[in-house]
Amino acid sequence: MNLKQLSELLGLSQTTVSRALNGYPEVNETTRERVLQAVKETGYRPNKAAQRLATGKAGSIGLVMPTAPDHYSDVHFGEFLTGLGEEAVRHDFHFVIMPADPNDEVGALRRLAISGNVDALFVAYMRGHDPRLPMLKSLSMPFLVHGRSFGSEPDYPYLDIDNEGAFYDAARLLLQLGHTRFALLNGPEHLDFAIRRKNGMIAALSERGLSLPDDHMSHTSMTDELGQTAMERFLQMPQRPTAILCSSTVLALGAIRAVNQAGLKLGEEISLIAHDDVLPHLKPENFSVPLTTTRSSLRAAGVRIAQRLIGTIKQEGPFPEQELWKTELIVRASTGPAPRQDQNVGGV
Amino acid sequence: MNLKQLSELLGLSQTTVSRALNGYPEVNETTRERVLQAVKETGYRPNKAAQRLATGKAGSIGLVMPTAPDHYSDVHFGEFLTGLGEEAVRHDFHFVIMPADPNDEVGALRRLAISGNVDALFVAYMRGHDPRLPMLKSLSMPFLVHGRSFGSEPDYPYLDIDNEGAFYDAARLLLQLGHTRFALLNGPEHLDFAIRRKNGMIAALSERGLSLPDDHMSHTSMTDELGQTAMERFLQMPQRPTAILCSSTVLALGAIRAVNQAGLKLGEEISLIAHDDVLPHLKPENFSVPLTTTRSSLRAAGVRIAQRLIGTIKQEGPFPEQELWKTELIVRASTGPAPRQDQNVGGV
DNA sequence: ATGCCGTTCCAAAGCGCTTTGACAAATGCA
DNA sequence: TGCATTTGTCAAAGCGCTTTGGAACGGCAT
Numbered sequence: 001m002n003l004k005q006l007s008e009l010l011g012l013s014q015t016t017v018s019r020a021l022n023g024y025p026e027v028n029e030t031t032r033e034r035v036l037q038a039v040k041e042t043g044y045r046p047n048k049a050a051q052r053l054a055t056g057k058a059g060s061i062g063l064v065m066p067t068a069p070d071h072y073s074d075v076h077f078g079e080f081l082t083g084l085g086e087e088a089v090r091h092d093f094h095f096v097i098m099p100a101d102p103n104d105e106v107g108a109l110r111r112l113a114i115s116g117n118v119d120a121l122f123v124a125y126m127r128g129h130d131p132r133l134p135m136l137k138s139l140s141m142p143f144l145v146h147g148r149s150f151g152s153e154p155d156y157p158y159l160d161i162d163n164e165g166a167f168y169d170a171a172r173l174l175l176q177l178g179h180t181r182f183a184l185l186n187g188p189e190h191l192d193f194a195i196r197r198k199n200g201m202i203a204a205l206s207e208r209g210l211s212l213p214d215d216h217m218s219h220t221s222m223t224d225e226l227g228q229t230a231m232e233r234f235l236q237m238p239q240r241p242t243a244i245l246c247s248s249t250v251l252a253l254g255a256i257r258a259v260n261q262a263g264l265k266l267g268e269e270i271s272l273i274a275h276d277d278v279l280p281h282l283k284p285e286n287f288s289v290p291l292t293t294t295r296s297s298l299r300a301a302g303v304r305i306a307q308r309l310i311g312t313i314k315q316e317g318p319f320p321e322q323e324l325w326k327t328e329l330i331v332r333a334s335t336g337p338a339p340r341q342d343q344n345v346g347g348v
Numbered sequence: 349m350n351l352k353q354l355s356e357l358l359g360l361s362q363t364t365v366s367r368a369l370n371g372y373p374e375v376n377e378t379t380r381e382r383v384l385q386a387v388k389e390t391g392y393r394p395n396k397a398a399q400r401l402a403t404g405k406a407g408s409i410g411l412v413m414p415t416a417p418d419h420y421s422d423v424h425f426g427e428f429l430t431g432l433g434e435e436a437v438r439h440d441f442h443f444v445i446m447p448a449d450p451n452d453e454v455g456a457l458r459r460l461a462i463s464g465n466v467d468a469l470f471v472a473y474m475r476g477h478d479p480r481l482p483m484l485k486s487l488s489m490p491f492l493v494h495g496r497s498f499g500s501e502p503d504y505p506y507l508d509i510d511n512e513g514a515f516y517d518a519a520r521l522l523l524q525l526g527h528t529r530f531a532l533l534n535g536p537e538h539l540d541f542a543i544r545r546k547n548g549m550i551a552a553l554s555e556r557g558l559s560l561p562d563d564h565m566s567h568t569s570m571t572d573e574l575g576q577t578a579m580e581r582f583l584q585m586p587q588r589p590t591a592i593l594c595s596s597t598v599l600a601l602g603a604i605r606a607v608n609q610a611g612l613k614l615g616e617e618i619s620l621i622a623h624d625d626v627l628p629h630l631k632p633e634n635f636s637v638p639l640t641t642t643r644s645s646l647r648a649a650g651v652r653i654a655q656r657l658i659g660t661i662k663q664e665g666p667f668p669e670q671e672l673w674k675t676e677l678i679v680r681a682s683t684g685p686a687p688r689q690d691q692n693v694g695g696v
Numbered sequence: 697a698t699g700c701c702g703t704t705c706c707a708a709a710g711c712g713c714t715t716t717g718a719c720a721a722a723t724g725c726a
Numbered sequence: 727t728g729c730a731t732t733t734g735t736c737a738a739a740g741c742g743c744t745t746t747g748g749a750a751c752g753g754c755a756t
Contacts, residue, residue: 002712013736018714028734047464049400050712053741058397060444067433075629078426085415085447094465096408098442099433116395116742117442223629250629257636281423281571281598288605350742361706366744376704398742401711464712 001044010038021046052116060094061309062118064109066102066125075250076222076298079279080124080146083302091310106132113141119313122146122305126192142312144305150195159305159323163193164200166294166327170245170273171204173292173329178338179243179271182212183234185227185255187247189219194247197275201245216241220251227254235262242338246274249282252291260288271335275327290332296325349392358386369394400464408442409657410466412457414450414473422570423598424646427627428472428494431650439658454480461487467661470494470653474540490660492653498543507653507671511541512548514642514675518593518621519552521640521677526686527591527619530560531582533575533603535595537567542595545623549593564589568599575602583610590686594622597630600639619683623675638680644673 007017012031020027020035038044052058061084065077081095088094096117100108105125109132112118119142123132126147133152136143145158171182184201187194202212215237218230227250234241235258246252252274256266264270266289276284276293278300284291308319355365360379368375368383386392400406409432413425429443436442444465448456453473457480460466467490471480474495481500484491493506519530532549535542550560563585566578575598582589583606594600600622604614612618614637624632624641626648632639656667 003714004712014713015715015737016735019735022714026734031734043462045459045462047401047712049397049406049464050741051714052397053395053401053743054712054714056741065429065433067430067437075423075426078423078429081413081426081445082415085413085445089415089447089449094444094446094460096442096444097429097433099437101437111393112442114391114393116397225629225631225634228634253629254634257634260636281573281601283573286573286576286602286605288608351744352742362743363707363745364705367705370744374704379704395742398711399744401713402742402744404711 001042002047003044006035006038006042006044009042010035057313058117058119059092060096060118061088061120061122061306061313062096062098062112063122063124064105064112065097065099066105067099074222075279075281076248076277077124079277079298080302083297083299083304084122084306085302086299087303087306088310091314093306093310106135110135110139113139120144120309122309127190128152128192128195130192142309144309144312146301146305147192148196150192154322157308157319157321159301159308159325161193161296161301161325161327163196163327164203166275166296166329167197167200167245168204169200169327169329170292170294171201171243173331174243174245174271174273174335175204175208175210177243177271177335180210180338181239181241182210182243182245183216183241184212184218185230185244185246185251186217186219187222187251194219197245197247222248222250224250224254224257227251228258229254231255231258232262235259235264240270242270244270244272246272249274249276249279249284249291249293252284252287253282256287256289267333267336269339271338273329273335276330284330284332287334289334292332292335293330294327295330296327301325349390350395351392354383354386354390354392357390358382405661406465406467407440408444408466409436409468409470409654409661410444410446410460411470411472412453412460413445413447414453415447423627423629424570424596424625425472427625427646428650431645431647431652432470432654433650434647435651435654436658439662441654441658454483458483458487461489468492468657470657475538476500476540476543478540490657492657492660494649494653495540496544498540502670505656505667505669507649507656507673509541509644509649509673509675511544511675512551514623514644514677515545515548515593516552517548517675517677518640518642519549519591521679522591522593522619522621522683523552523556523558525591525619525683528558528686529587529589530558530591530593531564531589532560532566533578533592533594533599534565534567535570535599542567545593545595570596570598572598572602572605575599576606577602579603579606580610583607583612588618590618592618592620594620597622597624597627597632597639597641600632600635601630604635604637615681615684617687619686621677621683624678632678632680635682637682640680640683641678642675643678644675649673 003014007014016027017035020032098108098112121143124146126149128150129152130149133149133156145156148158148160205212220226246255259266259270273292276295277298284293311317311319351362355362364375365383368380446456446460469491472494474497476498477500478497481497481504493504496506496508553560568574594603607614607618621640624643625646632641659665659667
């Protein structure tokens with residue numbers, strides 16, 4: 001069933017039917033009723049490709065999903081997607097997901113943009129000096145960045161959380177508790193959030209004259225396994241750290257396993273704060289020792305980003321171009337005072 | 349840059365350029381070279397919407413993502429998607445993801461199909477007597493089901509794992525170890541895999557004259573929290589079960605927390621086997637007591653499904669219509685002989 | 697020279713929709 | 727009653743591509 005058939009069925013022109021459907025004022029209310037009724041009966045749906053060709057609007061948001069045979073699926077990606085979806089469904093929008101090799105994200109993004117399949121682009125997994133940024137700006141297609149790109153001029157629309165602030169606050173809390181030997185379990189080194197969290201932590205430490213040596217930082221993908229390995233390395237150090245900052249509850253899962261296996265008591269002999277993206281299957285309060293966290297819901301970010309993107313496409317703006325969400329520091333049992341014997345020992 | 353402009357630039361007709369691009373034989377090799385060169389220089393990409401309108405092919409696979417404000421994002425979904433993507437990227441295919449309320453999956457699927465946006469549909473989260481099946485069959489669009497629908501005529505293309513067999517084998521192992529008091533931590537009751545796993549388990553038990561009372565089964569979403577709650581309930585029973593089957597490593601995560609908090613030793617006082625979808629962030633060998641599992645990679649299923657779907661669209665078939673993958677039963681430390689005092693006690 | 701082929705290219709139709717510009721019919725106003 | 731306006735409808739163009747049905751051209755045999 002297409003427009004032509006439907007209009008013949010109704011004895012109307014395609015124009016009139018089309019207008020009736022799209023809410024144009026110049027069509028008689030009774031005619032519109034008749035059309036709507038016929039649509040219901042025939043199950044007619046406009047062909048999206050044709051609609052797109054005619055209007056240039058696609059009703060969809062494009063995003064690149066990094067993927068490769070050796071690439072870990074990322075729980076954070078799924079959670080974020082759920083948020084996007086939750087909002088998109090309210091506006092009858094959908095996503096076009098283009099899977100792409102992580103090394104060819106720029107290319108994939110460009111192909112997606114000029115394919116005519118999408119009205120706007122969404123970009124995540126930002127890196128320092130991200131090469132996608134200049135490309136996006138040259139594209140004359142609305143886009144929105146989740147995160148930021150350290151080192152790039154901040155003249156693009158983004159939504160980010162205050163990663164520096166989060167880890168600055170977390171480090172300060174541990175400093176106040178008397179800790180002096182710190183370590184960081186971070187995400188991949190080139191990613192923006194990892195850079196900023198590291199910076200926030202270092203800022204807090206340096207206020208107390210402490211530094212964070214390279215071997216007290218671990219930069220890995222965010223899996224529990226890698227968290228465990230890295231933590232084991234920390235624990236074998238002669239002067240082992242007593243205060244750990246951790247970029248994800250997933251990493252923390254592994255890290256805590258290492259702590260347990262070393263026979264150490266979390267929250268007593270060793271303190272840990274993790275960043276909590278509010279993954280529903282990994283709640284910090286459900287850890288055997290509930291986790292102190294910096295919290296910001298990834299899913300909520302997804303909802304908000306979809307809102308802004310769809311609003312921009314529908315020209316319902318204006319939206320703030322740049323949003324920076326504060327994180328919450330939630331203290332639970334995984335943090336405690338530095339162990340006695342370490343209290344007055346010099347820094348790392 | 350569109351075809352017309354490009355052809356004018358080259359002094360050729362649109363026809364010739366189009367044919368050169370699409371590998372038709374009736375165009376001179378040198379002309380083709382010239383065209384390809386121009387494409388490279390101008391960055392020309394055919395408009396997908398126009399291509400689709402002209403050919404009817406979209407180069408994309410549609411899927412419905414269940415989502416709602418109160419709906420948990422499902423790690424399994426993300427992992428599966430990664431597999432789909434891994435294969436799709438090899439063929440320059442993409443997905444159209446239509447988020448939809450779980451109560452309106454039939455409608456969402458239909459809308460997706462007749463939107464003209466996709467060439468084929470993928471369907472998961474199958475239920476018993478799934479209403480989507482008759483709809484899909486009436487649609488004259490290729491589709492592929494992940495899982496099956498208990499109670500429906502199996503005359504549709506699917507890929508599934510042998511859920512009955514998996515839990516039958518798992519239960520048998522525990523029976524051989526002398527266990528008599530069983531419990532099941534399952535996924536949502538209406539989902540096909542949950543029905544079949546339950547059936548497989550019950551089949552094994554009844555061979556030994558044992559049954560599985562309703563209060564020894566828990567059907568919940570697959571989150572660790574719900575796994576913990578359910579397990580706590582089991583553990584408070586006067587004759588608490590010593591053998592647990594569990595539909596996901598995520599549920600197991602919570603269940604084991606409950607076991608630990610009750611001060612019980614996993615693999616000694618209580619045995620547990622979980623189904624392992626090979627989620628990269630939740631490896632059974634990394635649990636504090638490594639988990640005995642029935643294993644089948646969700647991601648591999650995603651790859652295979654994309655293969656079949658894309659092959660069908662490109663008419664590269666024939667593929668087997670129905671595949672049933674066996675699972676592996678991998679014994680680790682979370683299973684052991686039934687505790688002494690229970691060995692000769694009558695069944696549940 | 698003529699006819700026949702194979703090669704290489706082109707003009708035009710069509711995919712299903714939106715939108716412009718125009719045209720009758722109905723209405724308002726003097 | 728005559729004229730200008732508004733209302734409801736339509737025909738046709740156009741979105742960018744693929745594909746059908748020729749056409750022009752040269753080479754070859756007759």
